[in-house]
Amino acid sequence: MSADYNHETGYKTLLEDFKRYQSQAPKGVSLKRNRQTINLQFKVGDKDRKPYGCNCSFTLGGMVEALGKANKVAEALKSFTSEVEFWKWYNKETKGIGKVENDLLTFGEAIAKVENDFWSRASIVTGK
Numbered sequence: 001m002s003a004d005y006n007h008e009t010g011y012k013t014l015l016e017d018f019k020r021y022q023s024q025a026p027k028g029v030s031l032k033r034n035r036q037t038i039n040l041q042f043k044v045g046d047k048d049r050k051p052y053g054c055n056c057s058f059t060l061g062g063m064v065e066a067l068g069k070a071n072k073v074a075e076a077l078k079s080f081t082s083e084v085e086f087w088k089w090y091n092k093e094t095k096g097i098g099k100v101e102n103d104l105l106t107f108g109e110a111i112a113k114v115e116n117d118f119w120s121r122a123s124i125v126t127g128k
Contacts, residue, residue, distance in 0.1 A: 021066070029074045037058060038058055038066040055094070072094070
């Protein structure tokens with residue numbers, strides 16, 4: 001290490017970095033620390049401001065990610081007219097929650113679906 005090395009390391013630096021990222025958050029959305037994670041705090045509709053999870057850890061990378069998500073949330077709060085639409089977007093884009101529907105079919109169901117499609121098309125061609 002060189003003699004002019006003056007960078008602080010450790011938890012104190014992490015807290016100072018977090019304060020810097022908090023000051024860069026967009027108007028209406030703030031970053032809040034919750035133990036080892038970061039929450040976004042904002043107001044939706046007529047409800048009071050409260051913190052919401054965003055799946056960001058309390059690390060330098062998590063702070064960068066949380067600030068990016070805060071900017072997206074600020075834009076989304078301006079653009080969505082329905083709270084339902086907003087929360088659907090928030091859960092998908094910010095928290096990474098997306099339900100995957102089980103669209104698997106058994107062989108019997110698949111065969112029945114193909115047969116139904118075939119016979120419905122056949123009746124159109126024959127006119128019956």
